[in-house]
Amino acid sequence: MWSQQRIQLPAMERGFHLITDRVVEALPDLARCRVGMLHLQLLHTSASLTLNENADPDVRHDMDAFLRRLVPGDLPYFRHTLEGPDDMPAHVIASLLGTQLTLAVHDGRLALGTWQGIWLGEHRNHGGPRRLIATLNGEE
Numbered sequence: 469m470w471s472q473q474r475i476q477l478p479a480m481e482r483g484f485h486l487i488t489d490r491v492v493e494a495l496p497d498l499a500r501c502r503v504g505m506l507h508l509q510l511l512h513t514s515a516s517l518t519l520n521e522n523a524d525p526d527v528r529h530d531m532d533a534f535l536r537r538l539v540p541g542d543l544p545y546f547r548h549t550l551e552g553p554d555d556m557p558a559h560v561i562a563s564l565l566g567t568q569l570t571l572a573v574h575d576g577r578l579a580l581g582t583w584q585g586i587w588l589g590e591h592r593n594h595g596g597p598r599r600l601i602a603t604l605n606g607e608e
Contacts, residue, residue, distance in 0.1 A: 469504075469608055471497040475600040480590045482554075484520075484528035488585040492578065497604055504573040504606015511599045514558035514592050516565035522585025535561050535591075558591035565589055573606055 475494045477487065491508065492498060498506070510517050521527035539560045541553040548556045569586065572579035588598060 471604040473602045475602055477598040479596050482590050482593050483532045484587045484589050486585045487588045491586055499576040500608050501573045501606040506571045506573055507603045508569045509601045510567040514562055515595055515598055516562045516589035517569045518565050518587050519584055520587055521583055523583055554593045561591045
């Protein structure tokens, strides 16, 4: 079976956001998939997708704090500044973390570890709504 859905996420503040439930809710065919793969592709270059801690929100805070220090907005050698001082750092972080995830599906559910969840990394101060394409492939 093949299934593809577009997922629209609302604008979120800068930082990391747990979106696992939103993704699962947008995939009605997931429950029918006995074994398969889900590919998620974020259709933006200044945000990211990653798989990480789903329980303690301090982990999301700490990851954002670390990345803001690693890639600050005031680096003098950045030339791409027309869209604001947060844009080029957002592109760098999105490239470091990536904009795609491929996840196993088992018995109609994402095969995630106990403490794993899908994060959207919003790396702009005002990034706006974000779009994903979710492609599910597997056997019923």
